[in-house]
Amino acid sequence: MLIVTTDGIEGKKVAEYLGIVSGDCIVGANVFRDVFARVRDVVGGRAGGYEAALRGAKEHAIEDMIAEAEAAGADAVVAVDLDYEVVGDSMLMVSANGTAVKLG
Known part of the structure; x- marks a missing residue:
């Protein structure tokens, strides 16, 4: 399965458009990860827990x-697009959307 962000695939012809497909995932932040992320914000560095969750x-x-x-x-x-949205106070939603196609 080829997944691309472009409207087409070089050297391939789209024979049929099958429609929009999507996938979503919502992750919640936990208290300990929040505390350590705030400490990292103060002292510098990357928030590894958040990066892994994302x-x-x-x-x-x-x-x-x-x-x-x-x-x-x-x-x-x-034409895959990734969207990130904050849900509530402590959750993050990631959506992946694109157009499913048959190649000729």
Whole structure:
């Protein structure tokens, strides 16, 4: 399964557009991660716990999008876009959206 952010795939022809596919993942921040992130903000450095949570949420959203595309019989997903949104006070939603296509 090819996943690209562009509208097409170089050297490939889109034979059929199968529709929009998406995947979402919501992750909550935990109290300990919040405390350590605030300490990092004061002393400098990267908030590794948050980075890992964000990376995991992105991977899950993309995996869900791919599963939806495979169920539709797609060979690829083009025009993929990742969106990040804060939900409530302590949750983050990652959405992966694209167009499922059959290649010719």
